[in-house]
Amino acid sequence: MTFQRYETKYMLSPIMARKLRKSLPGHLQMDEYGLDTICSLYYDTPDHQLIRRSLEKPVYKEKLRLRSYGPAKETSPIYVELKKKYEGIVYKLICSLLGRQVK
Incomplete structure (x- = not known):
């Protein structure tokens, strides 16, 4: 599966984050994934080229x-993402x- 999207990120001050x-709660509703744990393992080169770049x-x-x-369990779906x-x-x-x- 391949897809594309635009990402926009905003820096919030601690005060703005609390206000947000x-x-x-009055505007959003938790979906079926709201309480899931997401486990991610990122790969890089030995000299950390990907994160430095x-x-x-x-x-x-x-x-x-x-x-x-x-x-993650032995029978869980695990995704490789590029x-x-x-x-x-x-x-x-x-x-x-x-x-x-996956080892």
């Missing part, structure tokens, strides 16, 4: 991770490793 948390805010960057939704960002657009390639052990 107070105002959300990402912190430089380049036009193109990529990340490789394993992810499970909920605590995430690329180019000129503000995020592209993800996701492959499922359903019920396989």
Whole structure:
């Protein structure tokens, strides 16, 4: 599965974050994934090239991770995700490793 999306991130002061948390309950409803634990394992090169490059805010960057939704068990679906960002657009390639052990 491959998809693309735009991401926008905002820096909030502690005061703004508290105000936002107070105002959300009347406007949002928890969905079926609201209490899930997301476990992610990010991969990098021995010299940490991927994270160092990402912190430089380049036009193109990529990340490789394993992810499970909920605590990972031997029979849980585990996803390998290659995430690329180019000129503000995020592209993800996701492959499922359903019920396989990943070492």
